[in-house]
Amino acid sequence: MKPEGRLDIAAGFASTTGRREDNQDFGAVWLGNDGERARHGIAAAVADGVGGARGGRVASETTVRAFLDAYYALPETNGIAAAASKALASVNQWLNQIGRTDDALAGCATTFTALVLRGRRATALHVGDSRAWHFRDGQLHRLTQDHTLPQPDQRHILYRAVGIEPTVRLDVAVQDLAVHDRLLITSDGVHGTLSDRAIARLLDQRGSAQADADAIVAAAYAAGSQDNMTALVIDVVALPAIEQDMLAALAAALPVGATPQTGDSVDGFRLDRLISDGRYTRLFLAEDMVAGGELVLKFPKPALLSENGARLAFLRESLVGARIDDPYVGGAIAIAPERQSQLYIAMPYLPGETLEERLGRTPVTIDRGVQIAAQLARGVAALHRRGIVHRDIKPENVILPEGGGLKLIDLGVARLPRVEEFAQDEIPGTPSYMAPELYEGERGSEASDQFALGVTIYRLFTGKYPFGEVEAFSRPRFGQPVPPSRYRADMPGWLEATILRAIAVDPSRRFGDVLELVHALESGAAHAVRRPEARPLIERNPVLFWQLVSLVLAIALVASFATR
Template sequence: MTGSLQIAFGLASETGRRPRNEDYAGVCLGSPGQRARRGIVAAVADGVGGAKGGRVAAELAVRTVIDGYYAQPETIGVQAAASRAVEAVNRWIVAQGRSDPALENMATTFAGVILLHRKAHVLHAGDSRVYRLSDGRLTRLTRDHTLSRPDYAHVLYRGLGIEESVRLDCSVHPLRLHDRFLLCSDGVHGTLGDGALAALLLRRESPEATARHIVAAALEAGSADNASAVVLDVVALPAADHAELASAAAALPLPDPPAVGEEMDGFRLTALLSQGRYSRLYRAHDLTAPGREGDGRPLVVKVPRPEVAAERTFRLAFVREAWVAARVRSPWVGEVVELPPGRQTRLYTVMPFYEGETLEQRLRRKPLTLAEGVEVAIALARAVSALHRAGIIHRDIKPDNVILQRGGGLKLIDLGVVRLPQVEEFPTADVPGTPSYMAPELFAGAAGDEASDQFALAVTLYRAFSGGGYPYGEIEPFTRPRFGRPVPLLRSRGDLPAWIDRILARALSVAPADRFGDVIEFAQELETALAHGRPVVVRRRPLYERNPLLFWKILSALLALTVLVLLARG
């Protein structure tokens, strides 16, 4: 499922030197709907061997907690839902241990992980453990509930079935792509230290193979207990939601832009690529990447210029860029590089460096040919359409935001000013858009939609063909332009077919309803016309369209002459 949480998992459990296996482990992926709303649940339980019914308690704990968690109302949250399920199982185990002689004093440990959205919720009672391997570092996420005295280190003071009401440790941890979780009983961690476990997990074998090797290593190291292990690999993560991104952006300071040559959060800024109205773009290298400096892929770091706009504007732009990049996957839309939690200490965005030039830079040399322009139109329309399908309006399509890649590809960039559905808008003073590319309705206060993006795309293509001209003339900021008829391309490009003017004129219509149904229809019209080689039909415009004043003067003169002739005859 694109944009969903996906894991790979494996588990292993061996009896070892004990007469029977009283551990129980399980993983429940749930249905696709449950997975999206409630998450994935994994758990390990170790039945207390000194009492009857340890295996029964362990299996009931894992199975019933999983079923009970999914049965709880979604609205109460993960921790409350899991706690209710654990409490219900605990009460049943306590009651059975007191009433059934065959299950007398039965009890079990419990260690569970619920992976939901971009978080791991850890639930724990007893001495089974949960570990996380992230960025090559192993961290234990639980604390054993055993007595601290060496002679009593195996004695539990907390678990399911030990007390009327179980005291459950709960914690929440951010999820990262490629995180690896290990859940294990004390038969594993009792003989394998953190270093040995880390070495086995770092081998990055399949989760199933890793779980088997961990259990085997514990038994070979002399474990006298049952040994169980569950290994979870985070394969894919859902996109961060808007609130999460906004919270992260609000916590980042906004200092003055750095100088070329400085290091910032492990990035060395090697060159200033451009300085726009709101930001500076630096070429950079990631010094934390494997290998020597500069061996990793080149990057672009986009840093805000806080002196030119409200701080809230930059934070909104940062959130939009990250939100869109996480949700839109298109070969024609620029990416944003997600940084690991805790690395970023100020507000900026990291993007791949695309070899090539902007469409604006290309136009400064010469305009596009007919075939080149239609090819750019098709790729750019696909990029815009990918945004529109996600409910996103770009709002600043122009040659400066189009990269023509060296290998022939195209990237639409600058996603920080997009309009998102049901998301807070920019302050009025900083509403985005470049006047010469803005549709007429935007000057009247409209927020922007698919039709206004189509208009901006058409202006961009007009400039690409004309070599820098604008269909309605260049529009200065803070002016209220009047839109008449677009200047025909044929005036500056007599080598182009007349159908180019006809198609562009429709996309440039003053009334949104007169434009194409969407940008793909616009591009297909251009592609079809080019493929069929429509003949150049230059319609000579009548005098009334070319010079209305002269037309009426001639008509008035003819009427006056007719009146004089009639009077002379009379």
């Protein structure tokens, strides 16, 4: 499971005087207690003082301390940007006034760059020429712009900073976060000497946050920096679950566009190859022309799926991708809201084949088939533990990656707690895998998932359907399934009994839950499951049993009279 409910980071801070006589930089990280972290988040700030030696240090340290004290004292309902402006207003006014009236602190002011991490986002707050950065997958992105004069010989002159103007004006930028992201704040003694490429290379070393902060400062000094040097590195260790309301708002804001074609470009993604063209969705292998790499994009078909249905599918897949971290369940990739212009889902690209494609070749061995079945069952169990019902388990929705393992995909039709249901005519499912109770109006349950899983395992070994292939919009008759051993003479009795129990027409005759099915598959012959047919007749049909007993007794009685 992915960590939920708590934001966790690792931080490293390095600051040195360098070749100057004193250090006018000041920085801090405030982790807060659990309540502060939930309400206000985690705050980190770096300030680089300007003015006289004493005045610069007074300005930087006072500003950072005043910001942290005031920000955490304000109600979280203010919002991060508004709270930060209020937190800096008093110290800015004080610095502006004292810099004009106190000769010892004449002209004192300071740059100020802060990052507030709350929920799954970081908010950059900035004035001056210190910088904030975001680093992910080898790519470094600057979140701030310097407030210095544009002329080459005047780029060291600030026109905005805390204390320069009567009212401080903060730039605000928001960055979505993912686990393993790195954030960095530097004073100009670092980035004035090191190039963006050099900083990215140092962050890509992936040492501890403290070791890499030290390395960045050391590299700036070795490169000849003549200023104070400060680096504050933050590693995102864990994030809270994506908020359902946030995703619902995003889904509501995105238009449902026309379904694209191969070769089209959408939001910087080039659609290179059509992977599948289903009833309600179309999947493409896409190249990310912005960040690089391949991924899969899933688009709704607005002609067949209502806009509300498409948005619900988006919400479901995004929520499951955010909440489930399991080796046998496929995930989703978050797209920055400012980049995404229409409704679609991004997923990791897993080179390999679907289980349906695998079934088209030579039959799997019993051992390999049991391994695949157990892994798939574990993926289903991981969903069920979170109250999620997949509702469309079938070989087409199972990926067998080239490197081994398995991924259960297509979670856009899953049934989730507290998420609005599809319209009646859009209830998902593939007829040949749907449990009998679904044809009676049920919306999907763990028991119906187990049935679909059982049919999938049946097909894995036999290539056949236990109750015959069901055409769309038809209502099947569920009689006795064909025993899989009829198609696989090498199938052990325990395995056949396991499969037949999972696809029992009566839900009460199936396994209590999918974990029981996992146990039956993994324990195998060591804990063989008794075939349902092997139960005594008195248990399977007590009326017939006593009828036969009565018939035998009657025959014996007639025979006894005849022999007298």
